[in-house]
Amino acid sequence: MLVLIGILIIIAGFLLRFNPLLVIMASALATGLAAGLDIAAIVAAFGKAFNDTRYVSIVWIVLPVIGLLEAYGLQQHARSLIGRMKGATLGRLLTSYLLLRQAMAAVGLTSVAGHPQTVRPLVAPMAEAAAEAKNAALSGDQREEVKAFAAATDNVGLFFGEDIFLAIGSILLMKGVLEGYGYVIEPLHFSLWAIPTAIAAFIIHGLRLRRLEKRMAQQDRMQEASA
Amino acid sequence: MITLGFVYVLAGLTFAAFAFLGLRDRTNPKRFGNAAFWGLLAVSMLAGDRLGDFGNGLLVLALVAIAGTGQIGRAPGGDVPPDVQAQRAAKHGNFLLLVALIIPAVALAGTFLFKWVPGLADPKQATLISLALGVLIALAVGMARLKPPPLLPLEQGRRLLDAVGWAAILPQMLASLGAVFALAGVGEVVGDLIGTAIPEGSLFGATLAFGLGMALFTMVMGNAFAAFPVMLAAVGMPLLIKQYGGDPAVVAAIGMLAGFCGTLMTPMAANFNLVPAALLELKNPYGVIKAQIGTAVPLLAVNILFIWLFAF
Numbered sequence: 001m002l003v004l005i006g007i008l009i010i011i012a013g014f015l016l017r018f019n020p021l022l023v024i025m026a027s028a029l030a031t032g033l034a035a036g037l038d039i040a041a042i043v044a045a046f047g048k049a050f051n052d053t054r055y056v057s058i059v060w061i062v063l064p065v066i067g068l069l070e071a072y073g074l075q076q077h078a079r080s081l082i083g084r085m086k087g088a089t090l091g092r093l094l095t096s097y098l099l100l101r102q103a104m105a106a107v108g109l110t111s112v113a114g115h116p117q118t119v120r121p122l123v124a125p126m127a128e129a130a131a132e133a134k135n136a137a138l139s140g141d142q143r144e145e146v147k148a149f150a151a152a153t154d155n156v157g158l159f160f161g162e163d164i165f166l167a168i169g170s171i172l173l174m175k176g177v178l179e180g181y182g183y184v185i186e187p188l189h190f191s192l193w194a195i196p197t198a199i200a201a202f203i204i205h206g207l208r209l210r211r212l213e214k215r216m217a218q219q220d221r222m223q224e225a226s227a
Numbered sequence: 228m229i230t231l232g233f234v235y236v237l238a239g240l241t242f243a244a245f246a247f248l249g250l251r252d253r254t255n256p257k258r259f260g261n262a263a264f265w266g267l268l269a270v271s272m273l274a275g276d277r278l279g280d281f282g283n284g285l286l287v288l289a290l291v292a293i294a295g296t297g298q299i300g301r302a303p304g305g306d307v308p309p310d311v312q313a314q315r316a317a318k319h320g321n322f323l324l325l326v327a328l329i330i331p332a333v334a335l336a337g338t339f340l341f342k343w344v345p346g347l348a349d350p351k352q353a354t355l356i357s358l359a360l361g362v363l364i365a366l367a368v369g370m371a372r373l374k375p376p377p378l379l380p381l382e383q384g385r386r387l388l389d390a391v392g393w394a395a396i397l398p399q400m401l402a403s404l405g406a407v408f409a410l411a412g413v414g415e416v417v418g419d420l421i422g423t424a425i426p427e428g429s430l431f432g433a434t435l436a437f438g439l440g441m442a443l444f445t446m447v448m449g450n451a452f453a454a455f456p457v458m459l460a461a462v463g464m465p466l467l468i469k470q471y472g473g474d475p476a477v478v479a480a481i482g483m484l485a486g487f488c489g490t491l492m493t494p495m496a497a498n499f500n501l502v503p504a505a506l507l508e509l510k511n512p513y514g515v516i517k518a519q520i521g522t523a524v525p526l527l528a529v530n531i532l533f534i535w536l537f538a539f
Contacts (some may be wrong), residue, residue, distance in 0.1 A: 003412060003413050006404075007447050010447070014495075019297075020497070021291045021393055022295040023520065028403070032407055035412065042407060043288065045284075046403050047278075047279075047284025048280040048284075049406030050271070050284075050286075050400070051275040051280075053402040053403060054271065054272060056274075057237065057272075058237075061238050062358075062390060063387045065327075065365045065366050067386065070307075071383050073317075073323065074314025076309075077316040077324060080316070081324075099514060108338070109334075112335050115499075115502060117330055122324075145507055145514075145518065147509060148518040151507060151515045151518070152515055152518040152522070155490075156491070156522055159491070160526075162482065165485065170452060171457075173456075174480065177456050178459075178475055181468075185479075189480070190480040191480055193477050196481075197484045197529070200533075201522070204525050204526050204529070205522045221330060225370045
């Protein structure tokens with residue numbers, strides 16, 4: 001039971017908005033001590049895991065390219081492209097991206113898109129431009145919400161597409177764990193059972209994107225009425 | 228053959244350049260902290276395998292000390308003025324888009340190429356290696372046509388990374404915390420707790436506990452992979468599969484997706500939820516999570532219903 005202290009520290013630390021790196025370190029030390037490890041062993045275990053997971057942080061190598069393109073106006077260009085498309089509404093744009101992201105993840109192409117690669121330079125500015133085309137002026141809060149939904153759409157598309165792909169890590173994990181209990185299951189079965197949820201995710205998130213678009217238009221009308 | 232080692236060297240050199248350029252930036256009062264932080268990360272990328280476990284642990288403690296005491300931050304200003312950007316956008320327009328799409332296109336092509344043609348690159352890391360190659364190709368093409376000052380990509384890249392700040396290593400830190408949790412047996416304790424909370428003899432109750440447990444435990448760990456073996460051992464295997472005869476493929480596959488609903492709702496999944504908020508410069512660091520809750524909660528309910536409908 002005592003090892004759960006680390007979870008309490010994480011929850012309290014995030015709620016109180018302490019620096020997350022400090023919270024994580026405190027949680028690791030408390031958990032390790034509660035489990036009877038000495039400090040040197042905890043530091044070594046943490047260091048080993050940090051070194052083994054370096055691949056998580058290599059995505060930042062895309063930043064020089066993004067920085068170069070943004071300095072030459074990529075975000076403005078993405079915006080003006082959407083501004084010129086008559087039918088490109090916020091809802092339609094993000095729903096198309098959702099479908100594209102799900103389809104790509106479903107064939108195993110998970111790292112092709114992502115927050116640094118596609119959301120910041122392309123999807124978020126396009127979504128802002130699409131919202132601006134319908135609404136006279138976006139308030140700061142509205143702009144913030146549009147950008148947050150662009151990132152959210154990338155996540156939903158990735159999570160509920162990738163498990164349709166046979167060779168993704170989570171499917172191999174499920175296969176391995178179930179084999180430990182004596183159930184040998186073909187990866188295809190896990191893949192197929194990911195499809196109903198993928199469809200449900202597309203419908204639920206797609207409906208929310210439509211409602212976001214309507215809500216923004218409504219706020220705009222109210223603003224005009226009061227002005 | 229190209230391996231992940233090549234990508235680590237490339238990342239290490241990039242972080243080293245960021246550290247060096249940061250040190251030169253006299254407009255930033257926190258330039259020493261920035262340089263030390265990205266410099267240590269460069270050391271980790273370039274020489275992590277030679278530092279030993281304890282050495283890597285000390286490196287992490289130093290990173291936490293620098294960031295946790297507020298020693299890193301971005302310099303004010305330095306943006307290319309919007310009218311200059313607009314002028315350039317009008318001139319280079321679609322070429323910029325083309326260069327932006329080189330990265331995903333090369334990642335895509337390389338993933339297939341390296342799997343079909345053995346010996347070129349480590350097929351297990353094909354996508355990450357292709358991503359790195361895509362970056363190099365995009366940079367070369369962009370530099371050749373746009374002819375910017377030679378250091379501009381690194382300078383602008385550094386400013387973007389400074390805006391993200393310490394959140395850049397948060398995903399790696401959380402993954403490492405997961406390893407300590409595993410070592411301490413946190414999973415088993417949580418699994419036992421949830422196992423004892425289920426009402427006796429209720430199939431729907433057990434399904435509900437499994438789905439909710441997957442989501443909640445994923446929220447705590449930030450990762451459905453860590454939650455899956457624990458929840459399967461505590462509820463999925465003994466009750467849903469053994470006692471009620473549920474289809475193991477359905478229980479596992481949809482149970483995992485119930486966990487993914489938890490991933491959408493937790494700051495612990497930093498690379499999906501907190502890093503983009505920093506990258507998009509949102510005022511609320513939890514803005515992305517806020518946008519996702521409305522999708523995650525109904526989808527979790529649907530997943531629990533699907534297990535109940537399809538597994539039995």
